[in-house]
Amino acid sequence: MTTTSTATGGVPRVFLVIRALSELQAEGGRVTQIARNVGLTQATTHRLLQSLVTEGVVEQDERSKLYRLSIDFFALAAKAGDGGGLRALCRPALLRLSASLGDSIFLLVRSSFDAVCLDRSEGPFPIRSFTGDIGGRIALGVGQGALAILAFLPEAEREEVIRFNLSRVREYGVYDEVYLRTEIEKVRQQGYAGRNTGLLEGMAGVAVPICDREGRAVAALSVGTIADRLNADRMPTVVELLKREAAAIGPRINPFDPTLRRPAQSLAGSPAAQKIHPPEAPASSD
Structure with missing residues (x-):
């Protein structure tokens, strides 16, 4: 029961992060900035971002550490x-x-x-x-x-x-x-x-x-x-x-x-x- 609740509750927060990234797409966003914009803790925001990176819909620049929506995300959106x-x-x-x-x-x-x-x-x-x-x-x-x-x-x-x-x-x-x-x-x-x-x-x-x-x-x-x-x-x-x-x-x-x-x-x-x-x-x- 706890697992189901946690998984379900996480979906809205994932989309909060995705929407926040869409607003920051041009310059990219840091964990602290994204967390502030969506009203989540930095730890939670970082965990959500890393999950999205693993799925290939978010990318992180190795030097600047800025996050952006990936080209795979836009390809998926175009297909949809x-x-x-x-x-x-x-x-x-x-x-x-x-x-x-x-x-x-x-x-x-x-x-x-x-x-x-x-x-x-x-x-x-x-x-x-x-x-x-x-x-x-x-x-x-x-x-x-x-x-x-x-x-x-x-x-x-x-x-x-x-x-x-x-x-x-x-x-x-x-x-x-x-x-x-x-x-x-x-x-x-x-x-x-x-x-x-x-x-x-x-x-x-x-x-x-x-x-x-x-x-x-x-x-x-x-x-x-x-x-x-x-x-x-x-x-x-x-x-x-x-x-x-x-x-x-x-x-x-x-x-x-x-x-x-x-x-x-x-x-x-x-x-x-x-x-x-x-x-x-x-x-x-x-």
Whole structure:
């Protein structure tokens, strides 16, 4: 009984360490830093890291002693993401949009209280985005793609996300509840989220929701570009192309795609929720 409990209790902590490493991937992380970030002892963190090194999903630089996620980890993730799910379904649309518009196209998917970049197709113009590269996440409501998803959630889910995320979106300095709700209503009325100026200076974006057969927003197609390329004359053309692709994708979404499992059933277990309401420490002494 004790062995089973310990093994089960260790799984969440392993993923805490993996998530912490993903945030430190560029420069790598030391045991002390990772332990502090995940709220575990150095001894426990070191043991978990060494286990992951043994499994080949984490590597440690011999000279600097810094830990990073290994290439095997990313190869495994790429293989898992190539299962004929939403990413594979949307990839042709991203390529078509990028080619026809000449801008960067993003596929964002809902993950509990966040939007995660599931895929992107680069355009010729250097841009900055909230989610950054594939795998980056942002609170629902921040940025055009995340706002488009939030606006078209069922009302009960939308209200729960707003209540939870309000303190998070306020960190960007221009949001309050009235502003956020006004933006959501505007998006619902016009069917897209779009601005030619935004929180990222010089950047512009527009996004439309991708809705499943039940009319629930599960993802978004988003264009990221420089502000000069998304003026009032060009915006309707971009929106029309995005809506056309999203409308074609929606009916073809596999309702059993693991990427789109109903997040409302386990909101408390999301990474965002874990940061604000961390789980109780396991009974194990380490």
